[in-house]
Amino acid sequence: MLLMADSATLFLGADPDLAAVIARIGPCTLRGDDGQEPYDALLRAIAGQQLHGAAARKIFGRLCLLGAQESVDGPPPAPGRILSLSEEKLRACGLSGNKLLAMKGLAQARLDGLVPSRAEASAMTDEELIDRLVTLRGIGRWTVEMLLMFTLNRPDVMPVDDFGVREGWRRIRKMDLPPKPKILKEETERFAPHRSTLAWYCWRVSEEGKKTAPNPLTS
16 A cells, blocks of 8 residues: 555556555655755765765854854855855864865855856756756766755656665665666666655665664655
8 A cells, every 4th residue: 555645656656566665664755855055055965975974964064153144053154255264264174175175166166157046956957957067076966966856856866876776776676786877777767757756765775674874865
């Protein structure tokens, strides 16, 4: 029995393997719109690269203390502020040299109009946003896909390079090994336009049986 009567879950539930997953895990709670501007979301992503959730939040909180509200819960520094901050102040937040350069590049790109506002992004396709933003230092395709899924509420994103998604699909389809990204892309194309929900269920399946907490970004 399907536990969530929305179009995405009903569509995915037509597949017997996915119907079993949906019945076991329950309703999809994908947060598609976190209310952030793309610049803020990408700044947070850069701060958290290669770090566990708690460490990433701590570093980003220190960065937010340098913003206009001087609060760990406030927005991060605006682009002009980031560019005016000294290397010493940014490093004191716990940022590496590479992250510092990536943040300053992102700030300049926002001022130049390369990084769109939420309103501007709404007029762009997923691939247009990916093609534009991956030109920035420290921003890869996966980072933009997370922006699409969790900030811009795009319903049809399949991050085929994500290990958790690949492992989840392996378990769902009872495969010996996780599929290569190209194979995963081909096998999931028929689930358009609801592949963001499919990716969410793949993450949940990949976490089953683990004692560690779910990834705070993808949960």
